[in-house]
Amino acid sequence: MTQLIWIIPLLPVIGFVITLLLGGKNGRFISRFATVVMGVCMLLSFYAVYLVFTRGELSIEKVWYVTGNFKITMGLLADGLSAMMLLVVTVVSFLVHLYSIGYMQGDSRYWLFFVELQLFSASMLGLVLAHNYLQMFICWELVGLCSYLLIGFWYEKKTASDAAKKAFLVTGVGDVAMLIGLLILFTVTGTLTYTSVFGIAEAGGISHNVITAITVLLFCGAIGKSAQFPLHVWLPDAMEGPTPVSALIHAATMVAAGVYLVGRSFPLFSHSEQTLMVVAIIGIVTAVLAASIAIVQTDIKRVLAYSTISQLGYMIFALGIGAFVAGMFHLMTHAFFKALLFLGSGSVIHAAHTQDIREMGGLASKMKTTTWTFIVGALSLSGFPLLAGFWSKDEILGFAFSTGRYVIFAVGAFTAFLTAFYMFRLIFVVFFGKMSKASEHAHESPKVMTIPLIILAVLAIIAGYWGAPFLAEKYHIGEFISGHTHVEHVEFDFIPMIISVIVGLLGILLAYLMYGRKVIPTDWFYRFVKSYYKVLVNKYYIDELGSRAIVRPAIRFANGVNTFDKRIIDGLVNLFGKVTVSVSKAVHLFDLGVVDGIVNWTGKETFNSGERLRLLQTGNISGYAIVMFAVLAVYIIYLIIRTMF
Amino acid sequence: MIFSAIRVISARNIVHSAFYLAVTLLCVAIFFILLRVQYLAAVQILVYIGAIVVLILFAIMLTRTAIGQNTNISSRQAVFAAIVSLILFAVLSIVFNITRISSDIVDVSEIKIIPVSDFSNILFSKYALPFEVASVLLLAALVGSVVLAVKDRQKAGESLEEKSGDKKNN
Amino acid sequence: MQLQVGIDLKLIHFLIVSGVLFCIGIYGVLSRRHLVQILMSVELILNSVLINLIAFSSFITPDDITGQMFAVFVIVVAAAEVGVGLAIILSVYRQKKSVDIDNINILKW
Numbered sequence: 001m002t003q004l005i006w007i008i009p010l011l012p013v014i015g016f017v018i019t020l021l022l023g024g025k026n027g028r029f030i031s032r033f034a035t036v037v038m039g040v041c042m043l044l045s046f047y048a049v050y051l052v053f054t055r056g057e058l059s060i061e062k063v064w065y066v067t068g069n070f071k072i073t074m075g076l077l078a079d080g081l082s083a084m085m086l087l088v089v090t091v092v093s094f095l096v097h098l099y100s101i102g103y104m105q106g107d108s109r110y111w112l113f114f115v116e117l118q119l120f121s122a123s124m125l126g127l128v129l130a131h132n133y134l135q136m137f138i139c140w141e142l143v144g145l146c147s148y149l150l151i152g153f154w155y156e157k158k159t160a161s162d163a164a165k166k167a168f169l170v171t172g173v174g175d176v177a178m179l180i181g182l183l184i185l186f187t188v189t190g191t192l193t194y195t196s197v198f199g200i201a202e203a204g205g206i207s208h209n210v211i212t213a214i215t216v217l218l219f220c221g222a223i224g225k226s227a228q229f230p231l232h233v234w235l236p237d238a239m240e241g242p243t244p245v246s247a248l249i250h251a252a253t254m255v256a257a258g259v260y261l262v263g264r265s266f267p268l269f270s271h272s273e274q275t276l277m278v279v280a281i282i283g284i285v286t287a288v289l290a291a292s293i294a295i296v297q298t299d300i301k302r303v304l305a306y307s308t309i310s311q312l313g314y315m316i317f318a319l320g321i322g323a324f325v326a327g328m329f330h331l332m333t334h335a336f337f338k339a340l341l342f343l344g345s346g347s348v349i350h351a352a353h354t355q356d357i358r359e360m361g362g363l364a365s366k367m368k369t370t371t372w373t374f375i376v377g378a379l380s381l382s383g384f385p386l387l388a389g390f391w392s393k394d395e396i397l398g399f400a401f402s403t404g405r406y407v408i409f410a411v412g413a414f415t416a417f418l419t420a421f422y423m424f425r426l427i428f429v430v431f432f433g434k435m436s437k438a439s440e441h442a443h444e445s446p447k448v449m450t451i452p453l454i455i456l457a458v459l460a461i462i463a464g465y466w467g468a469p470f471l472a473e474k475y476h477i478g479e480f481i482s483g484h485t486h487v488e489h490v491e492f493d494f495i496p497m498i499i500s501v502i503v504g505l506l507g508i509l510l511a512y513l514m515y516g517r518k519v520i521p522t523d524w525f526y527r528f529v530k531s532y533y534k535v536l537v538n539k540y541y542i543d544e545l546g547s548r549a550i551v552r553p554a555i556r557f558a559n560g561v562n563t564f565d566k567r568i569i570d571g572l573v574n575l576f577g578k579v580t581v582s583v584s585k586a587v588h589l590f591d592l593g594v595v596d597g598i599v600n601w602t603g604k605e606t607f608n609s610g611e612r613l614r615l616l617q618t619g620n621i622s623g624y625a626i627v628m629f630a631v632l633a634v635y636i637i638y639l640i641i642r643t644m645f
Numbered sequence: 646m647i648f649s650a651i652r653v654i655s656a657r658n659i660v661h662s663a664f665y666l667a668v669t670l671l672c673v674a675i676f677f678i679l680l681r682v683q684y685l686a687a688v689q690i691l692v693y694i695g696a697i698v699v700l701i702l703f704a705i706m707l708t709r710t711a712i713g714q715n716t717n718i719s720s721r722q723a724v725f726a727a728i729v730s731l732i733l734f735a736v737l738s739i740v741f742n743i744t745r746i747s748s749d750i751v752d753v754s755e756i757k758i759i760p761v762s763d764f765s766n767i768l769f770s771k772y773a774l775p776f777e778v779a780s781v782l783l784l785a786a787l788v789g790s791v792v793l794a795v796k797d798r799q800k801a802g803e804s805l806e807e808k809s810g811d812k813k814n815n
Numbered sequence: 816m817q818l819q820v821g822i823d824l825k826l827i828h829f830l831i832v833s834g835v836l837f838c839i840g841i842y843g844v845l846s847r848r849h850l851v852q853i854l855m856s857v858e859l860i861l862n863s864v865l866i867n868l869i870a871f872s873s874f875i876t877p878d879d880i881t882g883q884m885f886a887v888f889v890i891v892v893a894a895a896e897v898g899v900g901l902a903i904i905l906s907v908y909r910q911k912k913s914v915d916i917d918n919i920n921i922l923k924w
Binding site for chain 1: 730732733
Binding site: 646647650651653654659662663666669670673676677680681682684685688689692693696697700701703704705707708730731733734737738763764767768772775779782783785786787789790791792793794 | 829831832834835836837838839840841842843845846847849850851852854855856858859862865866869870872873880883884886887888890891892893894895896897898899901902903904905906908914
């Protein structure tokens with residue numbers, strides 16, 4: 001198996017090629033086929049995890065390209081961390097494939113969806129299994145490409161194509177910084193393989209400032225991909241894509257790639273306190289910012305999008321404060337319940353034919369499975385005791401508290417409160433309350449869609465136990481994924497746990513009061529924070545800021561360059577053309593005047609000289625005779641002269 | 646002789662000019678005698694003076710509108726002509742001076758006289774071909790002159806035919 | 816028969832005479848207007864040639880009579896030529912009613 005680990009990423013590649021070649025008419029077959037491929041992949045990754053668990057990491061390495069001293073090796077690495085990611089990616093991908101069979105039914109480009117899903121899965125697996133930064137970067141970009149393709153899947157809608165472009169460009173900003181960081185890293189260490197780099201860093205081979213620079217730049221890539229402040233603006237707009245896409249890419253996997261990057265590079269990051277501080281600050285700011293926007297959103301998917309941003313912020317700041325295990329653990333649990341929530345919302349949208357929660361209501365009676373799985377997801381997210389989210393989120397906050405970062409802890413707790421609030425606001429508005437017109441016609445989704453929901457719900461509950469503090473050390477996820485990295489272990493503390501539980505329950509309560517029972521009128525809140533509400537609704541005007549500061553100047557610059565191109569460069573070309581034309585005219589004149597002139601002159605001269613010569617014919621015989629004798633005389637003189645000399 | 650030659654070309658009256666020509670030719674004959682080619686001198690007198698000058702006189706008579714008229718005015722190009730001939734003369738003299746005639750071998754008095762019989766022998770043996778050619782030439786000249794000078798060609802032809810026709814009929 | 820000559824005659828004398836005669840003849844050809852006079856000048860030229868020939872023959876190769884032969888033929892040719900020339904003159908006279916050489920210019924441009 002060690003040598004065959006490359007089969008895992010290869011399977012979706014084969015799937016991609018086959019589905020691409022099969023084309024448009026075989027939609028039914030393609031969708032089932034793709035799902036089966038992912039299923040097999042998933043089973044293989046279970047096996048891989050088992051192997052890693054029992055035997056330690058698996059890795060293969062091959063030299064790819066050599067010139068002199070410069071050597072690029074390609075390879076796959078499956079240690080604890082990537083094995084865990086493998087698990088997450090394949091499970092969620094498989095379930096999304098299954099769900100999409102039902103959800104995308106009837107779409108004109110049904111088959112293409114699965115082709116692109118396969119491509120994405122292949123890229124994502126390549127990313128997590130890469131054993132060096134170069135491979136990871138290649139897959140990083142590929143994943144970005146798939147995101148673009150899938151967000152803009154319904155490209156006839158202008159909002160969708162715009163959103164795809166926005167996603168690509170915004171993440172691209174981060175990617176550029178990341179690339180620079182990689183280049184610096186390569187220049188300094190001469191290698192990009194994880195193990196080599198970490199070894200050099202450990203041995204002190206890279207100066208402190210350089211490490212800080214490299215890690216900050218790498219983190220920029222993570223900011224882009226994982227939608228942290230300030231590059232988070234693309235994720236809400238990415239909701240234009242089909243819901244399975246949002247579930248797979250923008251909740252569970254691609255956005256987690258940034259977190260994975262930081263986690264993978266943790267040995268590097270831990271050498272620079274400045275970077276870690278930046279990471280933590282950005283993480284916590286993002287978390288609270290996004291949560292605050294989420295509470296006033298009216299589009300079901302956007303609520304979830306901001307929630308994702310917020311939770312990613314949690315993961316990031318966890319890594320920033322050194323809670324490596326907690327952060328990665330939260331990544332896994334979040335993947336499950338966020339995917340669940342998205343697929344559930346997809347189910348709702350499918351039934352109610354709208355995304356606006358104000359048009360929904362009372363769906364609980366119509367869609368039982370969806371409702372209950374959704375509630376399970378929401379509870380897990382809110383950190384309800386004994387569900388997965390509880391263990392992971394709690395561990396983060398606990399770490400913060402125990403390491404004395406009380407400010408971060410407080411903000412994190414407040415964010416947890418907001419999280420619970422907006423999730424249950426969503427639930428009460430959508431599933432409970434008065435039946436809206438749209439909900440009248442709603443019906444439960446087909447089994448192929450509800451089964452993934454159920455599976456995910458189960459996972460949302462049980463996945464947490466892998467990281468439960470009472471679990472024996474050798475089975476604990478912490479031990480599994482730590483591997484080479486040195487992580488802090490903190491004592492389990494009850495206080496943060498209790499605080500986070502209370503905060504969560506408070507959030508649920510407030511939502512219930514405001515939206516469930518309508519005891520507290522919603523206006524009260526709005527009057528209370530009227531102006532602030534406006535800001536929240538407009539997402540802190542970040543988009544507008546971006547538009548003014550960046551987009552418009554960029555467009556003006558592009559226009560300026562265009563004009564320059566048109567006027568000057570085209571002008572030059574046209575001028576050149578005109579010059580050529582006038583030169584050719586001149587040449588023509590020359591040809592006409594001079595050359596023809598010469599030809600005509602020769603003709604005329606011949607004629608004229610003939611005229612003149614004609615005069616020689618005087619008819620005067622004695623004249624002729626004189627000429628004859630004169631010539632004779634000259635000839636004789638010539639002969640004399642010749643014989644004389 | 647030079648004097649008479651000059652008079653040939655400068656005489657106003659053409660008949661006079663013809664007579665001067667005769668005189669010149671006579672002088673040439675005398676030269677021949679001096680040079681001990683008496684036979685040739687005789688031939689010269691006979692042929693040249695006897696035939697040619699007479700012919701010229703006939704021609705003069707036939708081509709004049711009235712006898713006594715002065716018609717030989719020298720041409721406008723006299724100057725040029727003079728120049729040309731003088732140049733030629735200069736050239737000739739130069740030539741004569743330059744060419745080395747290896748002395749005047751012979752004194753005139755010692756020039757052997759060749760008897761006429763030798764002359765005629767050689768004429769008919771060694772120079773037989775030129776002799777024949779010369780006779781043909783004379784024939785051609787004769788016929789040519791007759792053709793050219795006949796007054797009315799058609800009439801002549803008709804009269805010839807008449808004559809031949811008469812002979813046939815007869 | 817032998818003649819006594821007073822002056823010592825040299826070849827050069829004869830050559831000069833013939834040369835002069837020749838030039839006179841040329842002058843006559845070029846400058847006379849009467850056709851017959853031109854013909855007469857031509858005769859002068861021919862005669863100068865004769866003198867030349869005979870002089871050379873006598874002085875240089877006294878035993879050879881080639882020069883005399885040549886002279887005979889020159890005379891023959893001169894005679895023929897005069898005959899034809901005069902015939903031409905007669906027919907020209909008939910056409911143009913004039914023997915002025917300046918009137919014979921049909922070949923003028």
